[in-house]
Structure formats: C-alpha cells, structure tokens
Amino acid sequence: xxxxxxxxxxxxxxxxxxxxxxxxxxxxxxxxxxxxxxxxxxxxxxxxxxxxxxxxxxxxxxxxxxxxxxxxxxxxxxxxxxxxxxxxxxxxxxxxxxxxxxxxxxxxxxxxxxxxxxxxxxxxxxxxxxxxxxxxxxxxxxxxxxxxxxxxxxxxxxxxxxxxxxxxxxxxxxxxxxxxxxxxxxxxxxxx
Numbered sequence: 001x002x003x004x005x006x007x008x009x010x011x012x013x014x015x016x017x018x019x020x021x022x023x024x025x026x027x028x029x030x031x032x033x034x035x036x037x038x039x040x041x042x043x044x045x046x047x048x049x050x051x052x053x054x055x056x057x058x059x060x061x062x063x064x065x066x067x068x069x070x071x072x073x074x075x076x077x078x079x080x081x082x083x084x085x086x087x088x089x090x091x092x093x094x095x096x097x098x099x100x101x102x103x104x105x106x107x108x109x110x111x112x113x114x115x116x117x118x119x120x121x122x123x124x125x126x127x128x129x130x131x132x133x134x135x136x137x138x139x140x141x142x143x144x145x146x147x148x149x150x151x152x153x154x155x156x157x158x159x160x161x162x163x164x165x166x167x168x169x170x171x172x173x174x175x176x177x178x179x180x181x182x183x184x185x186x187x188x189x190x191x192x
Contacts, residue, residue: 005043013048013060024051067094068185071113073104073130074122075148079174083117086178101126101133108134114188115144115181120153121170131163144184146177 005013007021010030014021024030025041030051032043045062052059070093072080080097087093096111098104100122108116116134120127127147134140147167149156156167168177 003045005045005048007041007043010043010048013062014052014057067092068115068181069094069096069111069113070181071096071098071104071107071111071116072119073098073116074100074119074127075117076119079119079148082174083178086175087181101130104130105133108140112139113143115146115184117146117148117177118164119148121148121150124150124153128159128162131159135163144181146180148172148177 007018007025010021011018021030021043022041025032025043030043031047032041034041049059049062051057052062068087070083070087072083072095075097080095084093084095089095096107096113098107104116104118107113116130118127118130131145131147134143134145144166145164147156147159147164149159149167149169151170153159153167153169156169159167166180
C-alpha cells in the first residue's frame, strides 16, 4: 500500500494532466508537501483520499485498499445493524453478509475481507469449519477472525485452536467488538 504519491501518480489516478494536480496543490485544495531543495510535490495517501471524497471523485484503485472489509457470517439483523452503526461505511468500513458456510466461502473469495465475524449460533461445527477452511488458505493468514460464542460455550478461549483470533461470549456489548476492530484497523494502517 503506497503512502505518498507524486503529482504524476495522482494525475494517473484522477485521470487528469499532471499540471492540473499541481494547480490543486498550489491552490491548497490538495494538501501535501514539497521535497526540500526541489519543486517536486508529494501527496500523502490520506490527503488524496480526502480530496477525492470531498470532490465526489471515484477512488479507483485507492478504494479497495482504503476500506476495511468485514464479512459477517450467520449473525442476526440486530447485530449487523448495530455493528454498521458503530463502524459506519463513511468511515471506510465495508460489509458483506453470509448466512451459511458455503455462502461464506464464496463471499470470502470475491470480497477479500480484512475481518470476519462468525456467529457460532448458526451451528458450532459449521462455524469451526469456516475458520479452519479460511486458515488453510494463505490469503487469510492475516485476516482477523472473531467468534461470537453462545452463552453455553464452555471454553471460548479454546476457539483459537480452530483458527479464531478472538471470541466474544454472548451476551456482550457490541461496542466492545467494534472498538476492538477499530483498534486493529488503526494498528494495521500504522504498520503498513
């Protein structure tokens, strides 16, 4: 993931002439900095995304990497609505929902989620199978997989041996889960 762009790279992304990008920069509409001792301009990624959003321009290739994509499997509508409220799409979160293990596999392949939340009330065996299948695929080694364990789950911490990073035992405050995801997203962005 690129963190800083030249005016030429920004021009390509925006499908405009490099001179246009320079005018945006010089007028202060597109924020960035100049390389000391040179006229070269650099635009940080977050400033470019902000500029594109403010002006209703498509994010293009930046959109994919800018989103934190969350796949929710087997959860109730009430939970889905609450997590979307706490981690809104206008703050770079994007969602897909699956209702079965089969659907989850298809969604994971096309959506490439960064976080996956599995409600084990859909069926514990199916939920464990989903995590194990995902972990076998090298594309999902870094994916955060969270279990929502039922009240009668004897050992929620033991779910990590099936591939889960974390487990939240019901009933729990959805805000805690949202905060955990938000913190992980920030850590990931700082380290990339």
